[in-house]
Amino acid sequence: MNRPVTRESYAHRLNRVAEHIWAHLDEPLDLTALAQVACLSPFHFHRIYKTMIGETVIETVSRLRLQRALAGVTVGPEVETDDTVTIHDVAAGRYAVLLYRGPYARIGQGYEELFAWLPASGEEPAHAPCVEVNLNDPRKTAPADLLTELCLPLK
Incomplete structure (x- = not known):
């Protein structure tokens, strides 16, 4: 060869x-x-x-x-967020938090909204990974009703 x-x-x-x-x-x-x-x-x-x-x-x-x-995974109109980003102080630092409602397969739309909020907020992202907090059990909750806090670490 x-x-x-x-x-x-x-x-x-x-x-x-x-x-x-x-x-x-x-x-x-x-x-x-x-x-x-x-x-x-x-x-x-x-x-x-x-x-x-x-x-x-x-x-x-x-x-x-x-x-x-x-x-083939696309973001559809049935995915919702509450359009509100809040800032939380936790032991690990400050986070911008967006409540995402919808299936995990389309969670990217929530991240897009969170990062779209960032420039106008005056905040800067920290050099750390985002964190997700699942607020309900996917084994017992319909995908459209799943609630996840998307947490973006801030400087």
Whole structure:
């Protein structure tokens, strides 16, 4: 595989496999079928794929499916916040806190609102991670009714 011609041939074959994977993500994709697309034996295909790509073909398929699923997550109008950001003094420091109501899958909208509030507030964020405080039990609460305090650390 160290010869440039061999590497080029493998790269061309793996590009065909990548195109096949993208075109058939909703279908079962097994090692044998993908090896056939590459015109290699399953054993040789697995070894070459792992060496050149850095992950197994099954890891690639799983990662691509997850990326596609995450790309489809959108923020809908049914997500609500109370439009009020308050500042709390706690032992760990000061935090801007926004009460978010809605499913965890769309909690990004709450963070967008919290960070949109920041420039006009005159506050500066601290160099620390945000904290979430879940106020009810997701096992017993409908996703639309979940309450989460989004806490942004302040300087």
